[in-house]
Every structure is written in structure tokens, then in C-alpha cells.
Amino acid sequence: MDAKPVTFTELCRQLDESGSDGRKVESLYAFFGSATREEALWLLALFSGYRVKAVFSLSRLREYAMERAGLAPWLFDECQAVTGDLSETIALVLPKPDKVRELILPDLMELLQAMQRMEENERKTALFDAWDHLETYGRFLLNKLLTSTFRMTLSRKLICQALSKHTGLDERVLAYRLAGKWSPLQETFHSLVMKEHPSGLHALPFPFQSIEPLEGEVEKLGAAGHWTAEWEWEGWRVQVVKREGEVNVWSEAEDLITDRFPEISDMFAGWPDGVVLEGVLIAGTGDHPKSVQHLEARMRKKQTAKRKPGEIAVLVRVYDLLEWQGKDLREEQLAVRRMKLNRLLESYPSTTILPSVPWTFGSWKALRQVRGGLTPEGSAGILLKHPESFYGNSRKNEGWWKWKPDLLTVDAVMIYAQDGGGNSVFSEFTLAVWQGDSLVPFAKAGAALKEEEIRQVNEYVKMNTREKFGPVRSVIPALVFELGFEGVCRSSRHKSGLRVLFPRILRWRTDKKAEEAHTLGELLKMIRD
Amino acid sequence: MALIEVTKKGLYCPQADLFIDPWRAVPKALITHAHSDHARSGNGLYLAHEHCVPILKSRLGRIQAQGYGYGMPFSCNGVRISFHPAGHVPGSAQIRLEWKGEVWVVSGDYKLEDDGLTTPYEPVKCHHFITESTFALPIYRWRPQQQIFDEMNHWWAMNAAEGRTSVIMAYSLGKAQRILKHLNRQIGPVLVHPAVEEMNSVVRSMLPALPETIPWQINQLPGDHRKALLFVPPGAADSWLEPFRPYSVAFVSGWMNLRGAGKRFASDRGFVLSDHADWPGLLEAIEATEAERIYVTHGYTASLVRWLKEQGREAFPLKTLYDGEAEAAAGWMQNL
Ligand SMILES: [Zn+2]
Ligand SMILES: [Zn+2]
Numbered sequence: 001m002d003a004k005p006v007t008f009t010e011l012c013r014q015l016d017e018s019g020s021d022g023r024k025v026e027s028l029y030a031f032f033g034s035a036t037r038e039e040a041l042w043l044l045a046l047f048s049g050y051r052v053k054a055v056f057s058l059s060r061l062r063e064y065a066m067e068r069a070g071l072a073p074w075l076f077d078e079c080q081a082v083t084g085d086l087s088e089t090i091a092l093v094l095p096k097p098d099k100v101r102e103l104i105l106p107d108l109m110e111l112l113q114a115m116q117r118m119e120e121n122e123r124k125t126a127l128f129d130a131w132d133h134l135e136t137y138g139r140f141l142l143n144k145l146l147t148s149t150f151r152m153t154l155s156r157k158l159i160c161q162a163l164s165k166h167t168g169l170d171e172r173v174l175a176y177r178l179a180g181k182w183s184p185l186q187e188t189f190h191s192l193v194m195k196e197h198p199s200g201l202h203a204l205p206f207p208f209q210s211i212e213p214l215e216g217e218v219e220k221l222g223a224a225g226h227w228t229a230e231w232e233w234e235g236w237r238v239q240v241v242k243r244e245g246e247v248n249v250w251s252e253a254e255d256l257i258t259d260r261f262p263e264i265s266d267m268f269a270g271w272p273d274g275v276v277l278e279g280v281l282i283a284g285t286g287d288h289p290k291s292v293q294h295l296e297a298r299m300r301k302k303q304t305a306k307r308k309p310g311e312i313a314v315l316v317r318v319y320d321l322l323e324w325q326g327k328d329l330r331e332e333q334l335a336v337r338r339m340k341l342n343r344l345l346e347s348y349p350s351t352t353i354l355p356s357v358p359w360t361f362g363s364w365k366a367l368r369q370v371r372g373g374l375t376p377e378g379s380a381g382i383l384l385k386h387p388e389s390f391y392g393n394s395r396k397n398e399g400w401w402k403w404k405p406d407l408l409t410v411d412a413v414m415i416y417a418q419d420g421g422g423n424s425v426f427s428e429f430t431l432a433v434w435q436g437d438s439l440v441p442f443a444k445a446g447a448a449l450k451e452e453e454i455r456q457v458n459e460y461v462k463m464n465t466r467e468k469f470g471p472v473r474s475v476i477p478a479l480v481f482e483l484g485f486e487g488v489c490r491s492s493r494h495k496s497g498l499r500v501l502f503p504r505i506l507r508w509r510t511d512k513k514a515e516e517a518h519t520l521g522e523l524l525k526m527i528r529d
Numbered sequence: 530m531a532l533i534e535v536t537k538k539g540l541y542c543p544q545a546d547l548f549i550d551p552w553r554a555v556p557k558a559l560i561t562h563a564h565s566d567h568a569r570s571g572n573g574l575y576l577a578h579e580h581c582v583p584i585l586k587s588r589l590g591r592i593q594a595q596g597y598g599y600g601m602p603f604s605c606n607g608v609r610i611s612f613h614p615a616g617h618v619p620g621s622a623q624i625r626l627e628w629k630g631e632v633w634v635v636s637g638d639y640k641l642e643d644d645g646l647t648t649p650y651e652p653v654k655c656h657h658f659i660t661e662s663t664f665a666l667p668i669y670r671w672r673p674q675q676q677i678f679d680e681m682n683h684w685w686a687m688n689a690a691e692g693r694t695s696v697i698m699a700y701s702l703g704k705a706q707r708i709l710k711h712l713n714r715q716i717g718p719v720l721v722h723p724a725v726e727e728m729n730s731v732v733r734s735m736l737p738a739l740p741e742t743i744p745w746q747i748n749q750l751p752g753d754h755r756k757a758l759l760f761v762p763p764g765a766a767d768s769w770l771e772p773f774r775p776y777s778v779a780f781v782s783g784w785m786n787l788r789g790a791g792k793r794f795a796s797d798r799g800f801v802l803s804d805h806a807d808w809p810g811l812l813e814a815i816e817a818t819e820a821e822r823i824y825v826t827h828g829y830t831a832s833l834v835r836w837l838k839e840q841g842r843e844a845f846p847l848k849t850l851y852d853g854e855a856e857a858a859a860g861w862m863q864n865l
Pocket of ligand 2: 564566567827
């Protein structure tokens with residue numbers, strides 16, 4: 001079967017339609033395969049958030065569209081109420097095109113620049129001409145670019161995967177080369193992507209040591225005295241790489257996240273070169289950690305150098321030192337690396353770079369008690385590490401183990417949704433269980449849902465809102481989530497008469513109706529006094 | 530007294546003592562077509578186009594029904610009644626009622642484009658026209674169906690080449706048969722969900738132009754299913770599709786005209802194809818009736834009424850309970 005070449009329009013349409021990351025990478029790879037280098041450069045710029053100055057205001061574009069389509073304002077507005085988007089409405093109501101032209105990125109960018117300089121009349125003629133020769137989706141993209149509302153972005157991770165497949169270069173090197181500020185007007189595809197100097201190698205992290213979930217009884221690890229315990233903090237595992245005067249922060253998925261969290265660069269500004277640290281990036285402050293949702297919200301936004309007011313602060317809890325004075329420490333024992341790390345942390349005291357302090361314990365029973373007791377805020381479990389282990393390629397039983405508390409679960413109905421601060425993505429949900437005919441709210445939690453599910457849940461919330469209270473919406477109760485938590489205790493402060501510990505939404509039970517959710521009675525039975 | 534009025538049970542012709550597409554059980558009902566929002570169970574007698582009757586029986590079980598050919602009038606207490614092609618789905622009709630020289634036409638659901646299987650729509654002149662308005666906004670303008678079928682066949686061929694089963698979600702009456710008629714059968718086998726096959730066999734008995742299909746039973750996976758195209762009704766359980774992994778799902782509906790609609794239906798491809806008239810189609814149909822009064826129902830009622838009034842027409846909204854694709858869409862949302 002002959003694959004059609006993937007044009008810019010086709011690529012955007014495919015990205016818009018497909019939910020899976022794999023498909024997105026395939027589409028992008030196909031685009032790189034058929035695009036010129038100039039097109040590829042412009043695409044990288046647009047998808048990394050490059051903004052073209054608006055040629056028309058939204059109201060001007062709307063006015064011209066109504067004129068071209070011959071629609072009364074009320075009818076145009078009714079259309080827009082259905083699509084929810086001006087660019088899309090215009091694309092759909094304009095007369096059918098005569099002869100369809102393809103949108104070629106560099107030409108389009110040139111046109112946009114030329115239109116900036118035109119007289120209004122000339123500009124309008126150019127606009128009508130462009131509209132008359134584009135298909136619906138092409139018009140939609142054009143309208144977005146004309147009004148500087150093009151927001152089609154793709155995570156750098158996915159862009160780099162496709163680009164790496166296309167160029168044969170290391171994904172991480174590409175991530176480094178695409179990070180930071182660059183302009184498509186001053187770069188070429190070659191200078192940006194293919195260049196040898198600087199290579200970007202100095203920015204690379206070490207492959208992350210794997211952390212295995214501990215299956216079965218903890219006793220199988222052998223004598224308790226040989227192990228140390230650490231809290232597993234709720235956040236993102238990161239490596240902070242400082243070399244050649246530059247700080248680069250990598251997530252565990254080897255995603256370069258420095259420019260989304262510019263304050264981390266500042267935090268390590270005074271540190272010496274030749275350092276690689278590992279720790280957990282946490283939203284909030286040491287005393288008041290917040291859920292990872294806040295980190296995800298930051299990732300979705302293009303960051304400016306300064307933290308915006310109202311944006312959540314972050315900190316790093318550091319637990320390992322992998323490079324010091326340019327020397328790879330991974331073959332040193334963990335105990336030695338920790339000692340060096342402590343000395344380093346003492347020399348650079350900070351409120352946002354905190355140690356994650358390990359402890360030893362006399363017996364597995366004692367540790368079990370710690371785990372079942374009052375755990376610090378923001379901890380999600382316990383990590384077990386062998387102090388004599390090397391980083392990366394440890395022998396079995398000497399690795400890093402994640403000892404999760406045993407989770408309790410219930411199926412509960414979502415009744416309120418809250419957006420994650422500023423953006424309109426609903427990520428915090430209030431859940432309720434049945435008591436007779438009524439739903440009693442008992443927990444608020446974030447959800448570890450797939451991207452596609454997040455979209456569907458958001459769609460549901462928007463279409464089934466009963467009332468809005470600020471960022472919170474009450475919704476028609478229909479969606480059932482499985483909530484996991486680590487314990488239940490009585491609470492007179494809560495309407496439900498109980499409080500669940502460390503609640504988190506595990507999955508969306510699309511197979512269950514609201515009536516099939518659990519009852520308050522069933523939840524009360526889980527209390528262990 | 531008007532020839533047709535709206536009652537709690539539905540559109541009613543007092544002179545003939547007949548209801549049209551009633552939403553509550555009545556003794557005698559004229560039925561425009563067999564979609565569930567128009568043909569409900571429990572009526573004493575169903576009067577419909579002759580191709581609609583077997584479909585009604587297959588959907589509703591044992592019913593009393595009487596079938597008529599297109600343009601074959603019959604009388605009921607002095608009211609001359611006839612069915613005329615609506616082009617919506619097999620057996621669909623507009624219903625014309627005439628009494629003392631006054632002509633009313635109830636459109637039911639209709640589309641103007643000839644879909645190659647259903648008897649094509651024919652305009653019927655009248656004084657009073659009751660029209661649907663499912664897609665009555667200028668954002669809804671369909672492309673010729675051949676373009677859509679070409680894209681669909683291309684999508685299927687690409688999936689087949691990459692070893693993915695193609696899954697089409699479409700209403701079992703109408704949409705499924707229309708698509709089946711236009712698939713390029715050289716690409717691979719066409720398998721259908723039992724619910725779709727049941728409808729196919731009824732339609733095929735009347736319209737032999739409908740190609741053969743393979744009804745598919747769970748646990749009977751044909752060897753070349755990677756190249757297959759599979760038809761399922763919207764809302765078919767995920768478990769049903771599980772054996773076909775990996776697969777790509779396409780939803781086929783007029784609603785796919787909007788960006789992001791595919792995601793709302795959890796599909797990864799959307800094809801814009803509807804059995805309802807688009808905006809230009811509705812305006813053309815209304816014009817062709819030469820009606821003095823236009824009653825609008827079933828969709829973007831207020832917009833179409835306002836637009837018609839601005840054109841100097843006498844137009845009125847008619848509150849009915851038809852919901853068609855809109856409800857199917859909402860229902861599908863709920864059971865995602
Ligand atoms: Zn219908
Ligand atoms: Zn209908």
C-alpha cells in the first residue's frame with residue numbers, strides 16, 4: 001500500500017485524532033521523512049512553542065469570516081457555541097475552496113510575515129485568497145497561526161523519539177539540542193539538530209538505576225541489619241547534571257525538563273562543575289508537599305524565566321551522588337556516595353535542596369511498624385537499599401526495592417471535579433460512596449489516568465456540569481473510579497465519619513455504573529481500630 | 530382545527546385519528562422509519578413503507594403492521610395518506626397527508642444525497658412542511674460520499690498493510706449497509722457483529738444490492754482477521770473487540786465533522802458521513818416543498834426557525850421528543 005506523504009496539515013490532523021503516543025511518533029517520523037529540512041525546522045519551532053505574532057485580532061478575523069461566508073452574527077455565534085473555537089468555526093462555514101493548495105510551512109511563515117507589513121486592504125485580499133484555496137483543516141491551522149493561537153504542541157520526548165528515528169542521533173542529545181531558547185530565523189535544521197559542537201554529551205544523565213517492587217515478604221531480602229530504609233517521596237525521580245557551567249535536569253523517562261523548572265538551575269547555580277545528583281523533584285515545600293499533579297501542570301505550560309505568581313514552588317530531595325569533581329562514582333558503594341553527598345549538602349545549605357535521610361533498623365518487624373504507623377506527609381512508601389551496592393548494575397538482592405504499603409480499594413462515584421490551578425484540565429476529584437439513596441463524599445484525590453482517559457473524563461465533566469464553584473464543578477454522578485488508599489480511620493470532622501489515608505485514584509472503572517459503587521457501610525468495615 | 534397537532538403522545542392527525550412516530554403507545558401509528566427514536570414499541574397498528582415493516586418486525590418483535598409502496602395513497606376518514614422516499618435509511622419515508630385540498634408533509638429524517646442503496650429522496654410539494662433539523666447549522670456541510678468512501682478504503686488498506694484490524698462503529702440500521710455497499714472488498718474480509726448482521730439480512734431480503742457479509746461469533750477468529758474490517762454497533766462492549774487487538778476504531782457520523790469529536794467517542798479515526806441532510810440540504814429541501822409554513826423539530830430547531838424567518842418565511846419550532854443521533858451520541862458518552 002502506498003503511504004501518502006505526511007504533509008504539515010495531515011500531520012496535525014493525525015496528531016489531533018490519534019490518542020496513542022506510538023501513533024503520534026509514527027506520524028511525526030513520516031512527516032520528517034517527506035518534509036524538506038526547512039519545513040522540519042519550522043515544525044520543530046512551532047511544536048516547541050514558537051509564537052508567530054498575530055496578523056489579525058480574533059474579532060477582525062471573525063468579522064472577515066462572516067463577510068466571506070455571508071452569515072449573520074447571531075448565526076455565526078451559534079456555530080461557534082457548538083464548536084467552541086473561532087478558528088474551527090471559520091474553517092467550517094467558509095465557502096468550499098476552488099482549487100486546493102497545500103500548506104507548506106516555510107511559505108506559510110513567509111506569507112504571515114508579509115501580511116504583517118501589508119496595508120489592511122491588501123491583507124484582507126491575501127486572507128480571502130488563502131481561505132479560498134485551503135481545505136477545512138488547512139484553514140483551521142491557518143486561522144490559528146494568523147491569530148497567534150496555534151497551540152499544537154507535543155512533548156519534547158515524543159518529538160525527539162521521532163527525530164532520533166529519522167536522524168539516527170541519540171534521543172537525549174536531541175533533547176538537549178532542542179531545549180532552551182532558539183529561533184527558527186537564526187538556525188537551520190543542520191545547525192540546530194545535526195551540529196557536532198557543542199555535542200550535548202556533557203548534558204547527559206546516567207541511565208537510572210532500576211527500582212523493583214518488592215513482591216512477597218520482605219524477609220526474603222535476608223538479615224534486616226544489612227539494609228537501610230528511606231522514604232519514597234511522592235514526586236518525580238530526577239538527575240541534576242551540572243557540567244561545563246550548565247545545569248540540566250532529567251526525569252526518569254530521560255526527558256529533559258530543565259526549561260519547565262528554571263528555578264532548579266538557579267538552585268544549583270553556586271555549585272561546582274562535574275556533579276551529578278539524584279533525587280526526587282517535589283511540588284510544594286518541605287513541610288507542605290503537594291501532589292505530582294502540580295508538576296504535571298507545570299510540564300504542560302511553556303515556562304518563562306520567572307515563576308508566575310500562584311505557581312507552585314518545587315524542591316529536590318536528594319539521595320544519591322553519581323558524579324563528583326567530574327569523577328563517575330557509580331562503582332563506589334552507596335554508603336560512600338552518601339557520605340560524599342552529605343558533605344556536599346552541608347557546604348551548600350538550601351531550603352529547596354534537602355537530603356532524603358536513610359535509616360537503619362533492628363528488624364523487619366520494627367520496620368513494618370514504622371510503615372504501618374504515622375508516615376511523613378508526601379511519602380508514598382519505603383525504599384530499601386543495600387549500603388554496599390553499586391549504582392546501576394547491582395547484583396540481585398542488592399538493588400533498590402520499593403516496599404509499598406498494602407493498598408485497600410473501593411469503587412466510588414465522582415461527584416466533584418477541580419481543575420489543577422489555572423489550566424482547565426480537571427485533575428482532582430471528589431469521590432463518594434452510597435448511603436441508602438444518597439452519595440456521601442469521603443475522599444479527594446488525583447488520578448493516575450492515561451492521557452486519553454484524562455481527555456474523556458474532562459469532556460465528561462464539561463458536558464455534565466451541574467454547578468460551578470470557582471475551580472470546582474459538581475457533575476452528574478456517573479463515572480466510577482477505583483480508589484486506592486493505605487488505611488481508614490474514624491473522623492468526626494468529616495461528613496462521612498471517616499478519613500482515608502493516602503488516597504489515589506488507581507483506575508477508571510468504565511465497566512461499572514454509578515449504582516455499582518461501594519457503600520459507606522462497606523468502607524466503615526475496613527477500619528481497623 | 531389543524532390537520533396535524535402536537536400532543537403529549539406525539540404528532541397527531543385528529544381527522545384520521547392517527548399518530549405519526551408517536552413516543553407513547555397509541556392504537557394506530559404512521560411510522561416514517563425504523564430508527565428507535567421514531568418507531569417505539571407498544572403501538573396497536575403500525576402503518577409504514579413496505580420495506581420498513583420487516584425492519585420494524587425484526588426490531589420490535591410481534592407487531593401488527595401494514596406496509597405501503599411509495600406514492601401509493603390510501604384513505605383514512607377522508608384523509609389521503611401516502612409515503613414518499615426520504616432517502617434516510619432503507620424503508621424510510623416522508624408522510625404526506627391531504628384533507629380538503631390542504632397538504633401536510635412530515636419529513637421524518639431525510640438526506641438528499643443518493644446513498645446507492647436507499648430509494649433516493651424526492652421533494653413533495655405541500656402547504657405545511659414539518660422538517661427535521663439535526664444538522665441545521667452552516668458548520669455542517671457534507672462532502673460527496675464517494676470522497677469519504679475513498680478515504681475509508683484507504684484507511685482500511687493502510688491498517689491491513691500494517692496488520693491492524695479495522696473496526697467501524699456505525700448504527701446498525703442505515704449507516705452500516707450504506708458503508709458496506711461501498712467498501713473495496715479486495716482489501717480483506719468484512720466481518721459484522723451479530724446485531725449488524727441481523728439487520729443486514731433483513732435489508733438484504735428487500736435490497737439484494739447489499740453485499741454479503743460474514744457474521745462473526747466470539748471465539749471464531751478467521752485466519753486473516755488482521756486484514757479484516759469489522760462492523761460493530763456503537764457501544765459494543767470492549768470485550769467483544771479484545772480478540773482483534775491490535776485494531777483501529779473509526780466512528781462514522783455527521784458529528785465527526787467537529788474537531789476532537791473522535792476522541793469523545795474513543796475512536797482514533799472519524800469519518801464524516803451522515804444519513805441526515807446537511808445545512809444546504811435542509812435549505813434546498815425546504816425550498817423545494819414550496820410550503821407556506823414550516824415547522825421545525827428534531828435538532829437545532831431555534832436556529833433554523835430564526836434563519837427562515839429572516840428570509841421572510843413563516844416558521845415555527847415544534848417541540849417533539851425525537852432525538853436521533855444526538856441522543857445516541859449522548860448515550861454513547863455515558864457508557865464510554
Ligand atoms: Zn433516523
Ligand atoms: Zn431521528
